[in-house]
């Protein structure tokens with residue numbers, strides 16, 4: 107009887123509180139889709155009915171989508187999408203990442219092929235009427251998408267879903283900050299693709315501003331093209347779609363990231379993709395155990411999946427190898443994508459492997475340090491697992507990620523061009539392996555993260571449930587969105603002037619300036 111009652115209660119609770127959640131996550135890159143899959147899994151585990159909609163952008167990701175929900179809906183590429191993205195120059199672009207010198211203008215040119223891919227993926231989703239008909243009748247309570255594209259939000263509108271959430275797999279995207287009316291303090295908050303820290307000189311502040319605005323411009327171009335696809339359904343304007351969302355999840359952790367002002371809609375969930383319990387329960391195979399037992403210290407080298415180690419300039423690879431030779435008591439495990447290893451001349455203390463159990467290795471005490479590219483996924487993992495690192499950022503947000511982690515003193519940062527410098531690489535590896543301070547600081551950060559008051563997973567579940575019940579929240583839309591920059595900034599300037607010493611003679615000039623006719627007009 108009791109069991110029956112319990113079952114009935116569970117059933118009732120479930121049917122009342124289980125929400126239908128739609129997550130739109132185009133397969134544009136492993137880190138994007140993994141992040142969204144973690145959100146999906148958190149919600150599935152909490153008992154919600156998650157539909158994971160994946161328009162295939164990058165074909166190589168088709169069979170690598172790992173998500174718990176049974177409603178995984180892939181939108182395969184049709185012949186039109188295939189033909190329009192066939193000669194995108196993607197491969198050459200990826201190979202050139204190693205030696206490319208980043209700058210705001212270069213970045214835009216560089217990632218053009220990604221832009222095209224996103225637009226064509228959106229067009230393909232819209233052509234797929236069968237999927238639209240299926241989704242239209244589900245009755246979704248809430249829908250989540252990444253704001254790298256306007257496609258998701260416009261598609262939700264078409265499906266009649268009112269409660270929407272953005273989730274950014276990176277740190278705060280520069281265009282989202284602008285579009286939702288968040289303060290953009292580029293004088294001390296590094297833009298996503300910036301290589302500056304929060305302490306910038308005048309030129310760096312200028313560059314940082316350029317990074318922020320050129321990213322915004324490139325996004326606008328994509329959105330203009332995407333929204334055209336929706337015009338025949340009466341959706342012609344993308345400008346308000348972002349501010350109509352109920353929440354803005356960002357993959358930033360307030361204890362790791364640079365401090366910044368945010369609006370209340372922005373919720374930091376950095377760390378959601380690290381499942382510490384699961385990592386701790388992993389067992390290394392005997393083969394890996396034997397490798398780790400061979401020498402007194404081990405170091406893992408991995409540059410992620412986009413900029414491949416095998417594409418690294420040969421001089422840099424051989425330089426790293428020469429350094430490795432000088433540490434005969436350390437085993438280096440190098441994630442390397444090819445069997446063509448003639449250049450490596452059988453050096454004993456390096457193990458090349460196409461696949462490495464990265465999280466299990468990072469969690470192992472026998473691995474002393476990690477040399478990596480600074481992808482946000484790896485950064486979060488190693489921060490939670492307390493591993494000292496050498497960061498060699500290559501492109502996109504990696505420079506910023508490396509700067510962010512370096513502030514916690516468990517990391518040595520090198521430029522990718524430093525990989526050609528024998529003395530510097532050697533000194534850095536020696537320090538990271540043998541100077542206790544890196545280990546202690548990395549461990550301290552890991553301890554802090556394990557005890558942060560709100561766990562990212564809990565945060566996601568509670569907020570998504572809250573939006574499902576009460577969203578959208580138009581009263582959370584800051585009025586600054588309807589004001590000009592002059593209106594916004596002059597009033598803060600007045601505040602500044604008021605707080606100055608009134609007997610200062612310069613102040614008189616300021617006051618005259620502020621009270622001038624033209625300025626009063628622009629502020630009206």
Ligand SMILES: *[C@@H]1O[C@H](CO)[C@@H](O)[C@H](O)[C@H]1NC(C)=O
Pocket residue numbers: 126155156157177244
């Ligand atoms: C869960 O979502 C799927 C759509 O992916 C839908 O077909 C199904 O009816 C939903 N289940 C419930 C209980 O609403």
Ligand SMILES: *[C@@H]1O[C@H](CO)[C@@H](O)[C@H](O)[C@H]1NC(C)=O
Pocket residue numbers: 432433434435
């Ligand atoms: C390697 O270890 C051996 C034995 O412990 C020691 O004699 C040797 O000096 C070490 N070599 C280096 C380069 O540290």
Ligand SMILES: *[C@@H]1O[C@H](CO)[C@@H](O)[C@H](O)[C@H]1NC(C)=O
Pocket residue numbers: 513514515547
């Ligand atoms: C990192 O080191 C610097 C310089 O020694 C110090 O000022 C700073 O407080 C340290 N930061 C942390 C998070 O330990």
Ligand SMILES: *[C@@H]1O[C@H](CO)[C@@H](O)[C@H](O)[C@H]1NC(C)=O
Pocket residue numbers: 583584585586587588
């Ligand atoms: C901005 O103006 C538009 C059009 O007048 C209005 O619909 C919207 O609610 C305003 N936004 C805010 C945050 O007040």
Ligand SMILES: *[C@@H]1O[C@H](CO)[C@@H](O)[C@H](O)[C@H]1NC(C)=O
Pocket residue numbers: 607608609610
């Ligand atoms: C204001 O400025 C005057 C002259 O510059 C100075 O004598 C005075 O101490 C200042 N007052 C305060 C409160 O700073």
